[in-house]
Amino acid sequence: MSAAPAAEPVRLHVNGVEHDVVCDPDTPLLYALRNDLGLVGAKFGCGLGLCGACNVLVDGHPTHSCDTPVWAVAGKRITTVEGLGQDGRPHRLQETFVEAQALQCGYCTSGMIVTAAALLEREPEVDEAGVRRALDGNLCRCGAHNRIVRAVLCARPCAGRATGTT
Amino acid sequence: MRPALRRTSDGDDVTAPGNPSLGNNPRLDRWVSMCADGRVLVRSGKVELGQGVLTVLAQIAADELEVDPARVVMVPALTDASPDESYTAGSLSVQHSGGALRQVCARVRTLFLDAVAARWDVPADDLRIDDGTICAPDGRRSSYWELSGEVALDQDAAGAGARPAGVRRSVGRSLPRLDVPDKVAGRRRFLHDLRPPGLLFGRVVRPPSRGARLLTVDDARARAVPGVVAVVRDGSFLGVLAEREESALRGLEALRAGCTWDQPGTLPDELDLAAFLVGAPAQTVVLHEDGPDGDGPDGDEPPAADVRTIRARFTRPFLAHASIAPSAGIAQWDDGRLRVWTHSQGVYNLRTEIVRSLGLPPEDVVVQHVEGAGCYGHNAADDAAYDAVLLARTVPGRPVQVVWTRADELSWGPLGPAMVVEVEADVDASGQVRRWRHDVWSNGHSARPGGPSASPPLAAMHVADPAAPVPSTDPPLKNGGGSGRNAVPGYAFPRQRVRSHVLTTMPLRTSALRALGAHLNVYAIESVVDELALACGADPVEYRLGLLTDPRAREVLVAAAERAGWSSPLEDPAGTRGRGVGVARYKNTGAYCAVVAEVEAESSVRVARLTIATDVGLVVNPDGVVNQIEGGALQAVSWTTKERVRFDTHQVTSQDWEQYPILTFSEVPPVDVVLLDRPDQPSLGAGETSIGPTAAAIGNALRAAIGVRVGSLPLSAENVVAAMDASS
Structure with a gap:
């Protein structure tokens, strides 16, 4: 075309x-x-x-x-x-990424959050393996993967809001 | 003529005793300014590389000044304004910049207290500070902000001691990082995001191979691309400038298509890299010798018949930095003066290199740091900045942004050197080591701009009047070494001899990649130690404890083993799993780290779990340390199990993420980190300490799983099968 x-x-x-x-x-x-x-x-x-x-x-x-x-x-x-946010409020993932300090350099972060937002929309009760599969096309070089996975899991509706950093 | 410089590589400066950052920048006002509006400006010469260092430095400053960390504004490094702390490298930022800020801020605090005490005629000891407000017992109050115009900071930092541990408020807490809110919101924060008015987009056509020389270029098609404003050629340096980014990219491809090149093959055989490294011209240096090393017997030499020699060879390929962003730079010339925006590790060093390469007066060049993507050593940031400088020179008054292509980033950026290590251990009948020899062959691990070897930026080697390439060198061992980093074992072996053979030829440009030689040296030492333990039927942890005399090394090892459940058998229903351990003190002077790895070896080697214990002295930001330890460990998993720069006789061929795959989410193991806090010990850097022990633990776990030692990295199916074939 x-x-x-x-x-x-x-x-x-x-x-x-x-x-x-x-x-x-x-x-x-x-x-x-x-x-x-x-x-x-x-x-x-x-x-x-x-x-x-x-x-x-x-x-x-x-x-x-x-x-x-x-x-x-x-x-x-x-x-x-x-x-992604609504009515001047950040998207839940943007909050959980801060709570989990789910990055090092942050260059891949926008792509991670966008991909994860679509995942949670599609599959709000996704499990950890599902999060990892969904993010396999998003590369992180700093090694923040496990934090990112935690942030995504914490942003699920079923996770409630009682999260925090270590 | 490019003169050599006084500075040494990797962040150390030979001229300053004690804290080099403070020694080179003693004046208080270089570091700290109090603002009337209640903010504290803190300038560090260290830069944010994605490691979170500016948050940690803000915590240190806040505590010494007794202010809320929220008042502290960390000013990005800028030549002539920030202290010159050389490169942000070698896991030294908290030691050097943090140590300097601690003393500077303690002195500033004292000066303000003394000023208030004199004004009110009260003893300074009776005053207290609450978030920058200075309070007297009778209720009178003043503050840093009120007095900001009156207390002169144009003096040296001599004198005041730092705050004792008991009054620390911010240090020791996991303060959230200052940069994270911008980054999750997608706000303009990275160098790549800057769009100064009048910006032109620049792209560079890199030669198609290492030794290539540009013969002819037909630039008509490139100039015809709408939006292209100029084609720039200087020898084999070729670039395009455009009003729009997509035009620059189209111009780049059109230009590339119009080039003819002379292309001699200059690269060695990638499939026999070890032979090249061991056979190439090299300078041999004895890094460490401990005890007599003659071939004949000495006083306590056991009879030769009772001594067995274990020999083992370990190799790693060239590794790419493989940051998620290609390198970038912005430059603007105005009336002969130059301004550069860069994600370099050292703004002063880059300025030195620009000044040296172009023959400019230093006062006409300003270099400012802006964040880039993760930096794991000397990447192409300085090269990209220099590209921008050359392109911008043709369009005075207009800023030019250069962003490298992914292919150039993976193929033309400095590489982590390929290495060969050979270890020879003489062992007596009781299993005791009687002599230890370690030899490492490698290109040098440092070719930094502004460094002692005058390594030119990439484009300076391609212009019509080119700078000669300078083979990379190694920092001296007392500054952490390069090839020999961590080559001296941390164990009480008698009669040690450690040598490096640093190549004097450099077909592929190499420089510092996270942990430098420690990756393979620790892998090698810990592999041989594991073999020694196995040979005498000892438990690998117990065996190491028998050889480790440093109590802090022993404690991390014990802590990692306990947390990993080392004393319980590994669950391994399919008979495919193994567990291994590795331990080292980074640079033999830095942080301590022990790792227990579990791997699963089926069609490929998969790391299933990592348990890590680390001792970085006083922990400033616990979550920050954990983040760095995890990140280093996962990068080490990726290097050790997957990564290998591929090349043919002409050029690096692994130019995208399919040809240079890195660890993905599904391959990332759980990582459990135990922090041993040492509030009474100086802080030690955390960024590189987990690399070597993680690699070693994986190799030892693989040995436990398959019964074969694999000495060739990465631990790919190909290398594992070759090791199994060789052992059968």
């Missing part, structure tokens, strides 16, 4: 707001988000869809924004880590 030439703006529906972005329609969604819309939560990691640092939700599904052209998501519902 070939893309149209660059004249028409691409309409993107991001975090509940419609934006007209003037760019080549083959532009990876990641760059439109980061450079045109100022949403820098999604990160460039590999450009090949192999690390998950750039993950955003497209119609609720975790998607690599680094190799998804904007024309392919025009009119679809895009959610970035900045748009």
Whole structure:
């Protein structure tokens, strides 16, 4: 499928707001988000869809924004880590990641949270093995994996809110 | 001509006795400023690498000043403003920067107390401080903020002692990290996220192979890409600048397609790396000699017939840093003055290198630290900054951001050196070691910018008037060593001789990767010690306790063994599991760590559980230490079981996550960390201490599971099968 030439703006529906972005329609969604819309939560990691640092939700599904052209998501519902919270409150995962101090450098964190948010939406009572499977496409080099898994498990509705750091 | 410098590698400075950070930066106002608005600005020369160090330093400063840590603002390292603490490396930040801040803040506190005491004519001892408010017994109050304009901090930090353990409030608590809220919200925090006005996006076409030279380039297609504003060529350094990031990437590919290169093959045979390392020209250094080492018998030499020599060889391949973000840099030139934003480990060192490479006056160059993704040693951060400097020079007034590609990050960034270790132990009939020899072959572990060997940034070796590559060197053993890091065993063996053979040729650029030589040296020593225990039928923990004289090393070993249930048999219904132990004191002068690993060996080696005990002296932030210990251990699991940089005669070929796989969530074992707190002992760095013992424990657990010692890392199915074939 070939893309149209660059004249028409691409309409993107991001975090509940419609934006007209003037760019080549083959532009990876990641760059439109980061450079045109100022949403820098999604990160460039590999450009090949192999690390998950750039993950955003497209119609609720975790998607690599680094190799998804904007024309392919025009009119679809895009959610970035900045748009996960509601009514000015952070998403539960953003709270449990702080409580569990579930990162070291934090570069992979947005992609982790976005992927986990979709998982909990789909499978609110997921077990630990399920969390690990769901996050296998998200790479972490610092070795914060077990903290991240704990943070995701604590964000399940069944976990209640009685969590805390060590 | 590139002059050598005074500084040594890896964070140590030979000129300053005691605390080098304070020795080089004695003035109080270099470190601390009190603001009238109630904030305390604390400047450290150490940088946030994802390890959480700025939070820990804030805790230390807060305690010494008796303020709430929330008042402390940690200022990112900036040349000419921050103290020059050289690199953030070697697990020395808490020791050096923390130690300096402790003294500085104690002195600042005393100066304010003395000023108030003089003004009110009360003894300073009668005053107390409550969150920065200074209170007299009669109810009068003042504060750091009120007096910020009156108490001069333009003096040296001599004098005051640090606070005794009893009055610590923040130190010892798991204060949440200062940077985490921004990072979970996706706020602009990383160098990669900065978008200064007028920013241009730069990308560099790296040569297709190590020895390649650019012959011709047809840049017409690249220049025709909408948004591309310039193509920059200087010798074999080639880059593109664009108004939009995707244009820069399209320009990069178009430019690459237009190049022709001269490409000699320069790399050794990856499939016989050990032969290359042992056979290449090298400089041999005796790092440690303890007792007579002649070949003839000495006074207590047992008869030769009763002595058996155990020989074993261990190897590791080149390893990649493999950070989740490719390296990046931003630079801007204005009227000949240069500003650089970098995630380098040393802003002053990078400035030194830029100044040296471009012949600029230092006062015209400002380098500021901005966080990048996790840094595990000397990665490509400095190279990316230098790329940005070269590209930005062609567009004065406009900032240029360079972000490396994933392929360049994995193939052109400095690599952790491949290594060979050979251990020879003479053992008598009773199982006692009579002589111990350890030889390590490796490229040097340090090629840092601004370092003593004048290692140029990558692009400086590609420009038309290129800097010659300089083979990496090793820091001296007294600063922790490089190839020889942890090569001196922590056991009471007689007649030790430890040598390093550091290659004087460097086909693949190597530099410091977390723990440096300690990864393979500890693996080797602990493997041989395990074999010695097995040979005399001893329990590996008991055997080590018989050889360890340092009580702190003994305690971590016992603590790890107890927590892991070492004395109970391992549950192993399928006969595929094994349990092993490893212990070391990092650098022989740093933190202590013991690890018990359980592995499952079926079609591949899977680490099933890690139990770790560590002693890092006074613990400033317990959760921070646990996080670092866990992280180091899991990185060691990944290196030890999976990782290997692949290359052909021309170039590194493992250029993406499929060709250079790292540990994934499903492969990550549970990690249980026991912290032995030593409030009366100086704090020791935690970031690298778990690497060697974890690798060793895995190797020993695998030995227990399959009955065969695997000396070649990684512990891939291929290497395990080869070891089994060799032993049968």
